Amino acid sequence: MRKFLVFSLAVILFLGAAFRASLEFEKPQDLTIEFLTKSLMQNSARAFPSPDALQIFMCGTGGPIGNSGRAQACIAVITPEHFYLVDVGAGSTANLQKSGLPMDRLKGIFITHFHSDHIAEIYEANLISWVAGRSEQLNLFGPKGIRTLVKSINETYSFDRGYRTKHHGEDLLPSNLGLIADKKIRPGKQIIDGELVVTPYLADHNPAHPAVGYRFDYRGRSVVISGDGNINQQTKLISNSTDILFHDALSRGLVSNLEHAARDLGLDRLSKIFFDIQDYHASTTAISVMARDIDVKLVVFYHLVPATDAYLGEREFKRNMPENFLISKERQWYILPSGEEEIKIIGD
Ligand SMILES: [Zn+2]
Numbered sequence: 001m002r003k004f005l006v007f008s009l010a011v012i013l014f015l016g017a018a019f020r021a022s023l024e025f026e027k028p029q030d031l032t033i034e035f036l037t038k039s040l041m042q043n044s045a046r047a048f049p050s051p052d053a054l055q056i057f058m059c060g061t062g063g064p065i066g067n068s069g070r071a072q073a074c075i076a077v078i079t080p081e082h083f084y085l086v087d088v089g090a091g092s093t094a095n096l097q098k099s100g101l102p103m104d105r106l107k108g109i110f111i112t113h114f115h116s117d118h119i120a121e122i123y124e125a126n127l128i129s130w131v132a133g134r135s136e137q138l139n140l141f142g143p144k145g146i147r148t149l150v151k152s153i154n155e156t157y158s159f160d161r162g163y164r165t166k167h168h169g170e171d172l173l174p175s176n177l178g179l180i181a182d183k184k185i186r187p188g189k190q191i192i193d194g195e196l197v198v199t200p201y202l203a204d205h206n207p208a209h210p211a212v213g214y215r216f217d218y219r220g221r222s223v224v225i226s227g228d229g230n231i232n233q234q235t236k237l238i239s240n241s242t243d244i245l246f247h248d249a250l251s252r253g254l255v256s257n258l259e260h261a262a263r264d265l266g267l268d269r270l271s272k273i274f275f276d277i278q279d280y281h282a283s284t285t286a287i288s289v290m291a292r293d294i295d296v297k298l299v300v301f302y303h304l305v306p307a308t309d310a311y312l313g314e315r316e317f318k319r320n321m322p323e324n325f326l327i328s329k330e331r332q333w334y335i336l337p338s339g340e341e342e343i344k345i346i347g348d
């Protein structure tokens with residue numbers, strides 16, 4: 001048996017080496033490229049699975065500070081009838097495409113506030129979904145200021161839209177569907193789309209004001225997505241009786257370390273920035289303390305400040321973390337089947 005295993009391993013290694021060597025020649029290169037291209041296309045052509053569930057996809061779990069593989073803030077909320085994003089920071093649309101999300105179904109983006117790490121790829125999301133065949137205008141929901149933002153994005157990219165419609169034709173890329181529509185929201189005023197109810201709430205992220213977070217309810221399941229901000233009374237009220245709270249999380253240990261290291265090296269500007277950001281994000285401790293008093297099944301840290309995926313960095317975020325807490329990972333799924341209690345996590 002052992003001899004057979006050794007022989008099989010040797011054959012596999014030999015074939016692997018022979019295949020790698022053959023890729024130095026054009027014909028094997030062409031055949032391999034043809035095969036891989038077809039496989040990738042088959043993946044995109046496959047229908048996106050739509051279980052009767054509220055599905056959450058982590059398209060961006062980092063923030064503006066940190067050197068990691070995490071994209072900036074973005075969470076997708078998907079049901080059989082809906083596909084929305086909450087924020088769309090830098091790097092997030094690449095995650096949407098890598099995971100084959102059904103961009104033609106994208107109905108809108110809920111913006112929490114206008115810091116760049118939450119809005120950087122609005123036009124990319126608009127463009128990708130337009131090209132994929134979205135049948136209605138993309139709605140951009142957000143607090144006061146959303147109209148100005150949408151107007152300026154539509155103006156900035158007017159040349160881009162023009163070239164694309166001219167190149168591919170009005171039938172394939174209708175001009176009106178390239179324009180983004182603005183939808184102003186008000187904290188407390190629900191947006192109802194069939195069985196999906198979205199409740200915006202006021203977040204404490206001064207001087208970024210107004211900033212909001214959103215609660216999504218669908219067929220008995222619910223999640224809250226914070227955007228950015230300190231824990232306040234609103235966070236507590238809105239997160240009570242929910243399945244998952246996704247909250248931005250700041251590690252005081254890591255950020256104060258950055259602040260002091262910068263100061264010791266004479267990098268005063270950087271040191272001041274690390275000092276300043278500590279007052280407008282929820283610390284890991286503040287979130288843990290708040291969650292003790294409410295009924296929430298799972299709390300997931302995202303928008304990590306600083307963004308890290310290093311072992312030691314994540315250990316620091318996990319210090320004194322309650323059992324029902326997790327640190328999110330890029331391209332991770334949280335699936336909440338309708339009418340059940342279960343939370344399936346894929347990609348951990
Ligand atoms: Zn942010």
Ligand SMILES: [Zn+2]
Binds near residue numbers: 113115208228
């Ligand atoms: Zn912010």
